[in-house]
Amino acid sequence: MNRLKAKKPIQVALVEDDPLLRANLAAMLNSSDGFHCQAAYADGPAALRGIRASRPDVVLMDINLPGMPGTDCVRQLKELAPQLPVLMLTVYDDSKQIFKSLMSGATGYLLKRTSRDKLLEAILEVHAGGAPMSRQVARQVVQFFQKADEMPVTTRNASVVVNLTEREKEVLAVLAKGYAYKEIADQLKISFETVRTHLRTIYEKLHVHSRTEAVLKYHGHEGGR
């Protein structure tokens, strides 16, 4: 954050629909040595038009844009400037969003709660040829590969479910038939709360965040990312 003193600043373009956040980010960039907010756009189409002409060094893009999703915007941006690094900003560390962004061409992926310093560091990093990711994001990406490794063998519900204990498998099996928590509790003769405790650890082990995702994994569907 302290080198680049006399060098020309990194030209950053912003794409963010929230006016307040947009202004804050721009101000933050312009008050930081080595950075310059070249332009700020409120939506995808405007960004595409502007960036085509102005050629920034780095783009900071909100993933939730009105009208055109950030991921679509990245994809089109990458078509007209393949080398241009794009940093996605999001409030969610949801794996579906992450992979969608990365597949669309995003170069890095940061959570919005990233601190100012980390954000500036990430801009430098991406400009230097890296691929900065927030901690949670990086871990998800890495886990993707570990899951992908189990995939080809797809012994249906055998491979994904292996880490689960016997009881957890029972709970998941009932869950996967569509029963509500209290019904699962009745069937297994345990309390509602115990069902929830099991489900929590099951979700953790399967890397999912909703019963639907868990059911999809159980049935080997491996739901969309």
Added chain:
Amino acid sequence: MNRLKAKKPIQVALVEDDPLLRANLAAMLNSSDGFHCQAAYADGPAALRGIRASRPDVVLMDINLPGMPGTDCVRQLKELAPQLPVLMLTVYDDSKQIFKSLMSGATGYLLKRTSRDKLLEAILEVHAGGAPMSRQVARQVVQFFQKADEMPVTTRNASVVVNLTEREKEVLAVLAKGYAYKEIADQLKISFETVRTHLRTIYEKLHVHSRTEAVLKYHGHEGGR
């Protein structure tokens, strides 16, 4: 690198066949606040035996081990301690090696020319739940996703879904991938409320009362109830 002052140091286990490098790394760790080199192994089998008993917080592993490749070692390590984070060290930023490591279960991937500070930072990072990667590695990982921009679409849906209108089928298809209502709304470019309206009529037509039941019908599982 300066927090964790009075806290218990992170217990690190080393796996590195080069005696000199091994000693250097151990010394470096032990001379750094907040870190402790708990053990250092020269090969995979020794590491597996030792780590099973000693339960370190983090493992630093050379990818080029004599006898057993580092990737195999990681795989076995992950079987006996799935939560244990493993940082791979390598001189190559070869993409095949990187992906093999990640698929084997490595949590982070650093080039050996990484500086002392960056290395310590990476250990903290991985211990805090992240997935530190050297710049070159991160970029390769991201590029992987951009090349793999396809998806296995297995949606054979004809059975129960016939009574539904076109739009309803679209909604159900996205629902069945595990997306939340608001995500469905984003994808179909309609409002959250409209998604809910569609879902209501879908549930009615399918005679179900929860998304899990709907998903099961959609995938032809019929669920026992």
Added chain:
DNA sequence: GACACCATACCACATTCAGGGGAGTCCGCC
């Protein structure tokens, strides 16, 4: 034109789910 049907959208209320704690028993293993 009246009518049915579809897609869109909003409000309100109750229930369910998801994630964060903590905590006690039992059992096996070093």
Added chain:
DNA sequence: GGCGGACTCCCCTGAATGTGGTATGGTGTC
């Protein structure tokens, strides 16, 4: 004989879901 893992149970909070009603514009049909 302590320690960890599995299983059990409870509390709290906030988000997501399920169900009821209502409404507008478009489209096609009789």
